[in-house]
Amino acid sequence: MTVIKGLEGIVAAASSISSIVDGVLTYRGYDIDDLAENASFEETAFLLWFGSLPTTAELEKLKRDLSDFAAIPEQVIAQMKLYPKDANTMAALRSAISSLALYDEAADDMSRSANEIKAVKLQAQIPTIVAALARIRKGLEPVAPKPGASIAENFLYMLRGEQPDMVSVKALDTGLVLHADHELNASTFTARVTVATLSDIYSGVTSAIGALKGPLHGGANEAVMKMLEEIGSFENVEPYIRAKLDRREKIMGFGHRVYKNGDPRAKHLMKMSRELGVIKGDTTLYDMSVKIEELVTGQKGLKPNVDFYSASVYTQLSIDRELFTPIFAISRVSGWTAHILEQYEDNRIIRPRAEYTGLVEQKYVPVNER
Ligand SMILES: CC(=O)SCCNC(=O)CCNC(=O)[C@H](O)C(C)(C)COP(=O)(O)OP(=O)(O)OC[C@H]1O[C@@H](n2cnc3c(N)ncnc32)[C@H](O)[C@@H]1OP(=O)(O)O
Ligand SMILES: O=C([O-])CC(=O)C(=O)O
Structure with missing residues (x-):
């Protein structure tokens, strides 16, 4: 057996939702640059779920459904109020999303129509949950x-x-479009593995949130902001980054498993970061980010990924960094649920093998003789 560590380069699913070919990202055949400039997040979610851009009537219906489903059960709000105020927000989100299933009578209805409704419901409810968590934390x-x-x-x-x-609103909407789907990234793969056992859509999304939380994946956007805060000033960027690279530490928001010549989403976030800084009359965060990019690309050849400039964008929207990864989830739930629907359509349990490297030929010894 040959182990491919991290499954690098392994093609583990066929999918018609999004693709990355030669550094170009498309959703259902539409270039991400085209969508980022022209599409709303609601149009993008429809595209991911149903395969084509919506007509005016379809878009209006989706917006109505999202609005109608946006309230969350009062029991879930009551539970959230009992969470520790300093709980990790992704852990809190994971718990709240998991508990939504308890109050949905159709949670285990595996029909396509019921799962499509649950995809829209999850999309509608996740922003309500994240906003409620943020407010409850602040009392x-x-x-x-x-x-x-x-x-x-x-x-x-x-x-x-x-x-x-x-x-x-426009900046956040574009951010949501940019984060909506990304082929077989770790959290989407996790969602597909979960539902490939024929478990329900809430279980798929709950496990995906767990995977997105890690700093090597969605959690990197919060880690980038922590780093910018630690650096503190433009003058401190160079000594801080050089010292970190000398210690062979990773710089969050750089590098990617698939993109080796840059993430096509990063330039949009970079532009937004600059524009928001100009509007505010203070481009310090943007200037610091550009300097970090110059140093990391110069010394390591690594380019920023989607998480790098999103940190300064969200901060300039006055959003606390604890909410950055939950906002990623608000967007990515569209992609997760599209992949879950696709997985159910042509399912086979996902069960790879492991190369065994442990002890062999052990014989049981009673506990009092060990
Ligand atoms: C939405 C997203 O998930 S985008 C990714 C978000 N994650 C981050 O920004 C975290 C920082 N980046 C990373 O940890 C990685 O680049 C990942 C996880 C994105 C990709 O991981 P992999 O494909 O396994 O690459 P891997 O970690 O093996 O890196 C290859 C080499 O580049 C180096 N490297 C990769 N990323 C970085 C980084 N951010 N800073 C410094 N060095 C890095 C590694 O140390 C390694 O060097 P080596 O060969 O000398 O040991
Ligand atoms: O594809 C990946 O490995 C990570 C990523 O950029 C994403 O999920 O948006």
């Missing part, structure tokens, strides 16, 4: 979803408790 009451608002507008509204400005 504030959760804000009820605003009927008719888009996912991005509604999330910022529920988070801040007031109508958000349109610049912030």
Whole structure:
């Protein structure tokens, strides 16, 4: 047996949802650059789930459904209020999403139509949960979803408790489009492995959240912001980064398993980071990020991934860094659920092999003789 560590280069599923070929990312055949510039997140989610961009009537119906499903059971809000205030937000999100299944009578209905409804429901409810978690942590009451608002507008509204400005809504919406799907990344693979046992969609999304939490995957965006805070000033960037590289430590937000010449999503986030800085009249975070990129690319040849510039974008939207990875989940749940639906359509349990490297020919010895 030959072990391929990290399954690098292994093709483990056939999928028609998104592709990465020669560094170009597409969702259902549409280039991510085209979608980032033109599509809303709701159109993108529809595209991922149903395979084509929605007509006006289809989009209006999806928006209505998302709005109708956005409220969460009061039992889940009550539970969230009992979570420790300093709990990791991804751990709290994982628990809350898992408990949604307890209050959905259709949780174990495995029909395609029921699972499509649950995909839309999960998409509608996850922003409500993340915003409620954020407010509860601060000792504030959760804000009820605003009927008719888009996912991005509604999330910022529920988070801040007031109508958000349109610049912030647009920036977040584009961020959601950019994070929506990414072929067989670790959390999507996790979701597919879970549901390939014919477990339910909530179990798939709950396990995906667990995988996204790690700092080598979605958790990197929070780690990038922690690093920027630690660096503290533009002048400190160079000594900090050089020392870290000399210690052979990883710089979060750089490198990628698939992209070796750069992540096509990063340039959009970089541009947004600069624009938000200019609007605020303070481009320090952007300037520091550009300097980090210059140093890391110069010394290691590594390029920024989607998590690098998203950190300064979200901070400039006045979002706390503990919410960065949960916001990634708000977007990626569209991709996870699209992949879960696809997995159910042509399922086989996912069960690879391991090369055994442990002891052999051991004989049982009674406990009092060991
Ligand atoms: C949404 C996302 O998930 S995007 C990725 C988010 N994750 C991060 O930003 C965390 C930092 N990056 C990393 O840890 C990695 O680049 C990963 C996890 C993204 C990819 O991992 P792999 O494909 O397994 O690459 P691997 O970790 O083996 O790296 C290859 C080499 O580049 C180095 N390297 C990779 N990333 C970095 C980094 N961010 N900083 C410094 N060195 C790095 C490794 O140390 C290794 O060097 P070596 O061959 O001298 O040992
Ligand atoms: O594809 C990956 O390995 C990680 C990634 O960029 C993503 O999930 O968006």
